[in-house]
């Protein structure tokens with residue numbers, strides 16, 4: 001067991017922002033994870049779970065917590081017939097490449113979504129009409145009382161960017177059901193999806209992907225653009241010129257720069273369009 005102290009979280013988030021974790025751990029196995037959780041409980045320290053940090057905005061302060069990064073947790077993939085088991089720390093995109101190479105189809109539309117399988121299951125991540133919940137047969141979870149249990153995909157309560165069953169549990173891994181596929185066709189679809197993402201998204205800058213959820217009957221990016229906010233800046237944070245639902249770190253942005261820009265966008269969009277935007281990005285430590 002190795003607990004690091006005073007670790008900058010900048011290198012652990014896709015925004016390249018964030019303060020310092022007072023305590024920090026990167027478990028590889030469920031047993032190690034359980035030991036870290038016990039240590040936090042024994043020392044009355046709150047913990048926070050991170051995957052790839054691709055949907056997080058972390059404050060610039062010292063986080064008086066144990067930050068547990070799960071990007072190494074149970075990092076293996078197993079295949080049995082049309083089913084795949086992937087541990088929480090496997091990169092979602094690596095799992096997709098694995099399915100394609102294993103002549104399986106169904107996950108290609110999620111190609112290029114950054115982050116881990118655990119984070120994708122916690123967020124019900126998705127793109128181009130496919131959400132991870134649609135493919136999920138089972139999720140293995142660790143409960144706050146230390147129990148390990150399995151929830152069927154059908155009972156997991158997947159909805160838009162939310163998975164009710166995860167709640168305060170920790171995802172250890174998931175089992176996914178795919179169809180038999182044609183590798184060449186799947187590779188062509190993946191290439192097309194990656195091309196479409198690169199043409200629409202400012203992937204050249206650090207970001208968290210879409211900042212806001214899709215409001216009923218609208219697109220957040222379109223509303224933000226309509227309010228003339230593309231290119232608006234606070235410090236090193238800027239509303240992307242390429243996609244208005246992305247706030248990019250154009251260099252040296254702080255968590256507060258990004259948070260303040262988000263607040264300002266919400267106010268202006270509400271005033272100009274009457275639509276209340278809601279964040280998809282998760283705040284930590286604000």
Ligand SMILES: Cc1cc2nc3c(=O)[nH]c(=O)nc-3n(C[C@H](O)[C@H](O)[C@H](O)COP(=O)(O)OP(=O)(O)OC[C@H]3O[C@@H](n4cnc5c(N)ncnc54)[C@H](O)[C@@H]3O)c2cc1C
Nearest residue numbers: 051052053054055115116118119120122125126171208209
């Ligand atoms: C350029 C870019 C493009 C993106 N495009 C998309 C997209 O098309 N579709 C989409 O849905 N998202 C997209 N995102 C957002 C992000 O990639 C997803 O939300 C992703 O699933 C987050 O995974 P993560 O491992 O980074 O989770 P993190 O960001 O580390 O965590 C997200 C949440 O999940 C929780 N969590 C993480 N791991 C676990 C675990 N094992 N158990 C329990 N809780 C956990 C965290 O506590 C946090 O609340 C994009 C992000 C970027 C930077």
